[in-house]
Amino acid sequence: MFKKKIFYGWYIVAASLILIIVDGLLLYSFGVFLPFLNKEFEVSRAIGSSIFSLRSLVLAFSLTLGGRLVDRYDPRVVVFSGGVIVSVGVFLSGLAKDIWHLYISYGLLVGLGDGVLYITCVALVSRWFVKKRTLVIGIITTGIPLSGLITNPLSAWLISSFGVRKALFILAGIILVSTLSALVLRASPEDKNLKPYGLDNEKNNPLHNTTTEEKDWKAMEAIATPTFWLMYSMYFFGFMTFLIVVIHLFNFAIDLGIPPIVASGAPAAIGLGSIFGRVTLSALLTEIVEPKRVLF
Secondary structure, eight states, rough: OOOOOOHHHHHHHHHHHHHHHHHHHHHHHHHHHHHHHHHHHHHOOHHHHHHHHHHHHHHHHHHHHHHHHHHHSOOHHHHHHHHHHHHHHHHHHHHOHHHHHHHHOOOIHHHHHTTSHHHHHHHHHHHHHHHTTTHHHHHHTTHHHHHHHHHHHHHHHHHHHHHHHHHHHHHHHHHHHHHHGGOOSSSSSGTTTTOBTTTTHHHHHOOGGGGEEEEEHHHHHTTTTTTHHHHHHHHHHHHHHHHHHHHHHHHHHHTOOOOHHHHHOOOOOOOHHHHHIIIIIIIIIISSOOOHHHHH
């Protein structure tokens, strides 16, 4: 008896999960590195954290750029190139001799490359799944909090064991190797002569109304709706608060005299709670409850 072949979309899910873990590594590790970078370059906490602010500003533009590039070109090339840029940026950060070097290596390069590691994976996975779409998106986006569980204690241990510069070199290598998973990505099921997972089942579903199919929104059409700005505001204020906590919580714990390895546990705990929320609320609950009610 022949074994049932695994749908290729699940390989896309696995690769996307790895890439989003890398994205989470960049998010969570900076807060751990911050007090050591401040000490290394003899700068204030405000100056040190402004490097991450520049990275976030560049990321805001690179996310849009990354989405356009993936729509036009092979996602393997786009995402892998972004990962290489990030790896180079982190590596050069370990070679920095002055604080302005970090603005270029981490603020610009990492921010630029990071733009293709998250949103492009979500977009690609959405193309491969009709049925269980919210579930697979929930699975891959757990890469961010999962990375928080791993990255914080790992970064603290690397810095304590090898110093801040060698720790950056090691993270650059981890990022580069992990980025190889981008070679699994494909733009759409048609590239493998396949259909999106669950498409036939949806068409055969008597509750499926072919006259009210989901609209394929263009960017300017979406921007013109109140719903877009409501969601934009929610994300803006939500992430602003979240990033302040993630970037400064470890530093605050160090100021209280807590050992680095132990202090890394607090940001990691945020990741644990986020995993539960993403899988339970975003992935599983939306399969049985209207998404608007879950969001409320």
